[in-house]
Amino acid sequence: MITKNTKIHDTKNLVGSLPAVRYVNPKYLYIATANARCPKADIYIQPGDHVDSCQVIGMRHAAFFDQPIHATCSGTFVGYEKHYHRNGKLTDFIKIENDFKDTLDKNLHIRSDEEIAALSKEEMTQIIKDCANVGLGGSSFPTYIKFQTDKPINVILVNGIECEPYITADHRLMLEYPYRVMEGIKYTMQAFNCKKALICIKSKYKDIKAVYDQVLKEYAGQGIELCCVGNYYPQGREVEMIKSATGIQLKQGELPSNKGIINFNVSTMVGIYKAIKFNMPVIKRFITVTGDGIMFPKNFRVRVGTSIKELIPLCGGYKDPDVDKVFILGGPMMGASVPSDDCIITKTVTSIIILNKTNYKEEPCVRCGSCVLSCPVKLEPVQIMNAVKAMDKERMKKLNPSRCIECGLCTYSCTSKIQVTDYIRRAKLLTKL
Ligand code: SF4
Numbered sequence: 001m002i003t004k005n006t007k008i009h010d011t012k013n014l015v016g017s018l019p020a021v022r023y024v025n026p027k028y029l030y031i032a033t034a035n036a037r038c039p040k041a042d043i044y045i046q047p048g049d050h051v052d053s054c055q056v057i058g059m060r061h062a063a064f065f066d067q068p069i070h071a072t073c074s075g076t077f078v079g080y081e082k083h084y085h086r087n088g089k090l091t092d093f094i095k096i097e098n099d100f101k102d103t104l105d106k107n108l109h110i111r112s113d114e115e116i117a118a119l120s121k122e123e124m125t126q127i128i129k130d131c132a133n134v135g136l137g138g139s140s141f142p143t144y145i146k147f148q149t150d151k152p153i154n155v156i157l158v159n160g161i162e163c164e165p166y167i168t169a170d171h172r173l174m175l176e177y178p179y180r181v182m183e184g185i186k187y188t189m190q191a192f193n194c195k196k197a198l199i200c201i202k203s204k205y206k207d208i209k210a211v212y213d214q215v216l217k218e219y220a221g222q223g224i225e226l227c228c229v230g231n232y233y234p235q236g237r238e239v240e241m242i243k244s245a246t247g248i249q250l251k252q253g254e255l256p257s258n259k260g261i262i263n264f265n266v267s268t269m270v271g272i273y274k275a276i277k278f279n280m281p282v283i284k285r286f287i288t289v290t291g292d293g294i295m296f297p298k299n300f301r302v303r304v305g306t307s308i309k310e311l312i313p314l315c316g317g318y319k320d321p322d323v324d325k326v327f328i329l330g331g332p333m334m335g336a337s338v339p340s341d342d343c344i345i346t347k348t349v350t351s352i353i354i355l356n357k358t359n360y361k362e363e364p365c366v367r368c369g370s371c372v373l374s375c376p377v378k379l380e381p382v383q384i385m386n387a388v389k390a391m392d393k394e395r396m397k398k399l400n401p402s403r404c405i406e407c408g409l410c411t412y413s414c415t416s417k418i419q420v421t422d423y424i425r426r427a428k429l430l431t432k433l
C-alpha cells in the first residue's frame with residue numbers, strides 16, 4: 001500500500017509530562033576536545049591542574065571559526081579518555097574530577113538590567129561568541145554567526161516544536177524555565193532591534209500553551225506571541241516552520257534572513273539568556289533518555305559532560321537485558337547511532353534513544369512509491385537508491401541528492417524495510433567526489 005508518512009506516531013507522552021530528574025553532580029565530567037564542526041583543539045590545562053566551573057580550558061578550531069572549551073564543573077583535570085561523541089565517533093574527552101564546590105570562573109558576573117539595555121548588537125555578539133553558544137536543538141551552528149547578519153530582521157522565530165518522536169527535553173525546558181526562555185527572547189529582540197517574536201510549538205502541546213498564555217501576560221506589549229503549528233514530522237524543519245508561522249515559503253537553500261526572519265531553538269534562547277545575564281556558557285541541559293529498551297524513560301537535567309552510562313540505572317536499567325540494544329543519540333529520524341552507551345552528553349545531545357534490537361530482513365523494493373510521496377523536499381529516493389546500486393554518478397547528480405535533509409522519512413515509510421536514507425547519504429558523498 002502506498003503511504004505518505006508525515007504523521008509519525010509520537011511517543012512523547014511517555015515522559016513529557018513528568019518533571020525532569022536533577023542529576024547535576026557526577027564524580028567525573030568529560031569535555032570533548034573536538035566535535036563535528038571543530039576537528040582540532042588547543043588545550044590550555046595540564047593533568048593535575050585545578051579548574052573552575054565555566055573556565056576556558058581550551059580552544060576548538062574549525063575551518064572558519066574558533067570555539068572556546070569550558071569546564072562544566074570545578075575540580076581537577078585528570079587526563080584524557082576516549083568515549084563516543086554525538087557524531088558517533090570515538091573522541092578524546094578531557095576528564096575532570098568534580099570537587100563538588102562549584103567554584104565559578106572569575107569572568108562570570110551578573111549584568112544589571114541597565115547594563116544589558118545599554119549593550120549593542122556587536123557587544124552581545126561578542127559575549128555569545130565568548131560563551132561558545134551554539135544551536136542547542138542539535139544543529140551546533142555557532143549562534144554568534146547568526147547574530148552577525150546585517151540584514152534587517154522583522155521576526156524572530158523560537159523553535160519549540162521538537163518534532164521528532166520520543167524527545168521531550170525542550171518540552172520540559174519550556175515548562176520548567178519559561179522566564180529564562182522569555183528573557184533570552186527579549187535580549188535577542190534587543191540585539192536585532194526586532195519588534196516581533198513568535199514562539200512556535202505544536203498545537204497539541206496544551207500544557208506549554210497554558211503556561212505561556214500566563215507568562216506572556218507579563219510581557220504584554222513587547223511583541224512576543226505563541227504560534228501553534230501542525231503536529232507532524234518534520235514540522236520543526238526550518239523551511240516548514242517558517243511557512244507555518246509566517247506564510248513565507250523559502251526557496252531551497254535560501255537564508256531566512258533574506259526574508260527578514262531569523263530562528264533559534266528554544267534551548268538556544270536559554271543559552272543566550274545565561275550568556276548575556278551572567279557571562280555563563282552552557283554547562284547544564286535537559287536530556288531525554290527513552291525507548292523500548294529502557295525500564296522507565298525519563299527526562300534529566302544534567303551537567304554537560306555527564307556520561308550517559310550513569311543515567312541508565314536511574315531509569316531502572318535496561319528492559320529485556322538479554323536483547324541487544326540500539327543506541328541513538330538525537331532523534332530516531334535524524335540522530336546518529338552509537339555502538340554502546342559509552343557516550344557523553346555534549347551541549348547538543350538532546351536525547352538518547354535505546355531500542356531493543358529487532359532482526360528484520362530487508363525485502364526487495366516493490367516500487368510502491370511511498371518513499372517518493374513522503375519526501376518533504378520532493379526527491380525520488382527510490383531512483384537515487386537505484387542509481388547508487390548501479391554506481392551511476394551522472395544519474396545520481398541529476399536526481400539532486402544534495403537537497404536531502406536526512407529526515408529519515410523515506411526509510412520510515414519503506415514497505416520493504418529498506419534503509420533508503422543510507423543510500424541517499426551515500427549518493428550525497430559519491431556526487432561530491
Ligand atoms: S531522508 Fe532525504 S530523501 Fe529521504 S525523505 Fe528525507 S529528505 Fe527525502
Ligand code: SF4
Nearest residue numbers: 365366368369371414
Ligand atoms: S524503496 Fe521502499 S518505499 Fe521506496 S519504492 Fe521501494 S519499496 Fe517502496
